[in-house]
Amino acid sequence: MSELIRLEKLKRLYGAHLAFEADEVVLQPGVVGLLGPNGAGKSTLLNMLMGLLAPSAGRAWMLGFDAARESRKVRSRVGYMPENDSFVAGLSVLQFVSLAGELCGQKAVDARRRAHEVLSLLGLEEARYRLIEEQSTGIRQRAKLAQALINDPDLVILDEPTNGLDPAGRSAMLELISRLHREQGKSILLSSHLLGDVERVCDSVVILDRGRVLAHGAVSELTSSSLRNSYRIQVTGSVEACGKLLRARGVGLEAIPARAGAPPRDYIVTLPPGADTRLLLEAFSAADGTEPACLLSGLQPHEENLETVFERIVAGGGGGSADG
């Protein structure tokens, strides 16, 4: 499996409203997070990838198949866990999961055996003979995951899998997702507006906002300082003088709030393209002995977490691709 997903000038409009737009995005196998606030276009993208929604323009490929034209092949190889409850009322958990297997072309007896296995894997042994619509949210979510795994898919698409779960249930679901990749070798596309969920289980991420792909790439690359050339510094002396000194050399400066009433001493600086830490050292050396005093007392690479990356990218309206 060379490429997991490829989008080319993909666009979906609802009337005049732009629901999703992406120029070119290529995602490799692994655990991919689809991150964005509510209404960002995550579910629209997933529905287009599954062939459930026709794109207004452009094309999408999943596992090498055209999502719109070879939708049946895509759906045979992909397991989809939708965001909302999506059940056949009146069926037990086991019947529901078996039905999913039969719809994937398995014989009834094979589908039932496989359903038992999947339900055991997901810890649903005791709930299997109970009516699905009468189960708790946690069990229903796991049942939805079970029906997505029944056909041993190459890719599992999970749309907000931790919706409605309590902290313990959420943690268990994320652990399950991690194990599916680690132990079963499944690629996973996880759509969520919860940054913590994505950061915990995903290798790479696609950040969406208002229907547009703002950034995509490996989580480690997006959160790494090397891409943006940013550092955290501590300064002593005149804060204003430091700011003036650095801005004059094209260095971006962002103060980290200090305790109430105290002037900020910690800053995140972003160096201009091509520059390295020597620029900072030279700047502060040149300022040595001048009045008011401005001294560099600390310097280390700035590591962001996904939350700060997301906020920065969404606030800035885009951050490009980390993989090229």
Place this chain on the structure above:
Amino acid sequence: MAEEPLEINEVDLFPKAMGATVVDRWTLSSAPDESRAPALAWWPVARIGLGLVVKRRIFKVFMGLGLINFLFFSAMIYFLAGLAAQLKGQRFGQGPLEFARNFIFTGTGESYRDFISGQNIVVMLLLAISGAVLVGNDFRFRSLTFYFSKPLERWQYFLGKLVATSLLVSMLTLLPCLALFVEYGLFGDTFDYFIESWRIFFGIVAYGLLVSVGMSTLLLGVAALLQRTISIVMVWGLIFIFLPIVTEVIHEAARGSHYWKLLDFWSLLQWCSNAFFGIESSLFSAEPWYPIAALAAWLGAALWAFWSKTRAVEVVS
């Protein structure tokens, strides 16, 4: 003296548990291959749909009601055949026997038509109650997203639901009617009845299928549009009770104009049954295309309603 505990080696037990599936809690075996042709993906939809209705108590009640009519006719055929055998060669009792035969079940096209038409009342009631279970709940519980995220096409979903509903209707109309046909023929002195009554056999199959498929299609359209049982029952009542009454009143007021009957689904079925069984009728005798077109319009509207509502993704404006 305390009994010695038995020593059991668990490994020895496995060969004895032939056919048992040992589930490993932490691993999954590879999924079975797709062993069914993709075009048959509608079958699980049909089987599950039928199963959901059959396990309901209300189905058993209506099935029982439908069977009463069937058992009555079946018993009468048996009774009259037995009586005829006993009175064979005797002059006494032949007159009343002939009268009873003509009165109860004649074995003609009319009697089979009337049997199916009588069953249609029970079918109408059963479908009104079952519509939400068969189709409406799929919309209310967003099952369509589940179905269409699997390799299942829209026409296969429709076919699955149609087969489930048609089988349900056939259990009350076509199948018992065929059973009566066979029973009547077997009680004859020869098998000539089966040979001579090919038109009746064709009529039973054609009318039975029309009732099954026609009423099922209508139900799928109504249930897809309305989804909830109470709404389905109300519209179903409008189509099968209120509309026939209104059209009959207008028909009378319009000095016997047949055109108003085109709005009455029962009248259209009646016309078709007469055509299938070769029974002469004055209704639309001069314009046979009118009832065909009206029936096509009813079913076309139902199909359109079903098709337009059946989507995996509901776009909310």
